[in-house]
Amino acid sequence: MANDPTDRAIVTSINDIAHSFGKQTxxxxxxxxxxxxxxQSFGVDFAQGFHISEPEAEPPAVAALLYPLGLVRRH
Incomplete structure (x- = not known):
């Protein structure tokens, strides 16, 4: 994104639209x-990815709560 003005324009536009509706990004x-x-300079509220944290296993308690709702698929 640092070297691509189109990517920056897309991110800032989506962020601005979301914030104009009172949503976080x-x-x-x-x-x-x-x-x-x-x-951060664009005002994006949250971030996730390998720079933030390596992927972590889902805690069993979360899976137990979400599975009945169909929000987690068992493999």
Missing amino acids: IAEFVEDANTLALL
């Missing part, structure tokens, strides 16, 4: 500090 696939800094 989350950026996914944040893989480096530069991207995180850009997102």
Whole structure:
């Protein structure tokens, strides 16, 4: 995103639209500090990705609560 003005325009536009409706935003696939800094400068509310944390296993209690609702699929 740092080197692509189109990507920056898309992210800032989506962020601005969401905020104009009173919604918060989350950026996914944040893989480096530069991207995180850009997102913070754009006012993005939350971020997730390998730069933030490696993937973690879902706690069994969360799966037990969500499975009956159909929100978690068992493999």
